[in-house]
Amino acid sequence: MYLIEVDRVPRPGGYWILSGPPIRWKQYYKGWQRTEEDLKQEQDEIEDLASRLCWKKVVEEGDLAIWQKPINHAECIKDRNIHRNPPICDNNDPDSAWYKKMDTCITPLPEVNSPTDSAGRGGALEKWPQRATSVPPRIRTGSVPGITPKIFQDDTKLWEDRANNYKKLIPPLAKGRFCNIMDMNVVPTGIGKDALGIIYERGFIGTYQDWCQAFSTYPRTYDLIHADSVLSIYQDR
Template sequence: MAHCSRCLIPWGQYDGVYLIEVDRVLRPGGYWILSGPPINWQKHWKGWERTKEDLNEEQTRIENVAKSLCWKKVAHRGDLAIWQKPINHLNCKTNPKFTQTPPFCPVHNPDSAWYMDIETCVTRLPEVSSNEQVAGGAIANWPKRLHMVPPRVTSGSIEGVTPEIFQQDVILWNKRISYYKTVNNQLGQPGRHRNLLDMNAFLGGFAASLVKDPLWVMNIVPVEAKVDTLGAIYERGLIGTYQSWCEAMSTYPRTYDLIHADSVFTIYQHKCEMEDIMLEMDRILRPEGSVIIRDDVDLLVKIKNNADGLNWDSQIVDHEDGPMVREKLLFAVKLYWTAPADIDQA
């Protein structure tokens, strides 16, 4: 579902490009909800200090763009209007009502979103054989969808990720989370952590293993990762986004209670400086927030030196499979500290 409340975006203008982008990010059968101008303008037009004609024209443009995208208006009550994206595109071009549908985009990866221009073409849904079939595969209701193999994995659209690999990932992260809570009790303290960030989420296994805890996880798929798994994360009912850790993250400072980094520094070893990534981690981590880093022991020793420089209280511990594994773990806590008085005065 995508929701817009009084966001005042010109949805009907510029060939409907903003609604076309909403269409791209909605899954088949997903919903778009609009409240605020121009919805229910008949009641509010005086308070909005706009004319009836202007607001009616704006709503008409929105309705026309929605129809051109083959969306169905499922509700319009009071200040809310709700549209639904079709579950497939089988009838989109053949139905006379949709003759003004924008052209389908050329064949490309519809999940590409990092530094991509939005386009005035419709992202084509996967082919289906019947009107009732959900393009790309049906998704179970929550919480079953969290544990089912995502349709993107079942269809083989994520290179190198099979249903067997997905099931192995589930088992792996249940084991790792259990180890985290045993070695470092911070994850086991109710209420200590609410906002978590997984810097390299893969299939969302870290977040899925914590689903019964009173917290939420922002799952990051690095732009530089070998495979793009963000769609599978959303199909599991989790939330996430893309990010290049060579750049600043678009978030408030001191936002997260815990940051988890699995092999992040291996991914970026020859792409940008370790110190820059750790400074960004420090910026978005609250005081007394926690860090868990998994990586090769040689990298982790360098990471430990930087953690000490950031005044993190840190320790390196063995892998859950024992000391003979080269991958190690670093647990850290960001400490409260203040600048010396002479620096403050300067």
């Protein structure tokens, strides 16, 4: 179940790195106080499930083993004739995450025209730092209803102007002294459009959050917290 959930999270072609037991068990089994048979069986089970998830083992070296998620499921669908378990989920929304129960099936990737095409929502991403301000693939392909490239570009310009103003009001911000900055209004749950995928495609980190609940983070973490219309969103709750 754990690896099935791990498979759901990375982008097409993303990687999973395993460090520690049972990797390199032949050398460390005594220190881990486990038997060779037990550790070998554990690694064999991981290797088997990774294969059935259609992952490709990239390398095992030192204390690390690295697997890569497929860029699409064209071959994986054919492979279900051999590996029927776990099956590929039916009608599964890969972007659904808030209070979602884990399923014992593979979250399907978007369909592609060729086995060599990436199933990423809209294609390749720009390199950083252009990635932060270029139109994300999900918007280019219309995957997020109601958000067009023009709307995105206008919003980007608006926030550039606001950020420049904040830098005048808070001089340390302009000097790059603030590392951890959070916008409270990125993806409030159950309200408006689900733009979390766009946040990640821009190279940022986001999360779902209901601000009527506690935010799961270590205290005293952020240098700056920004809020835009958050109080008005929740005023009737």
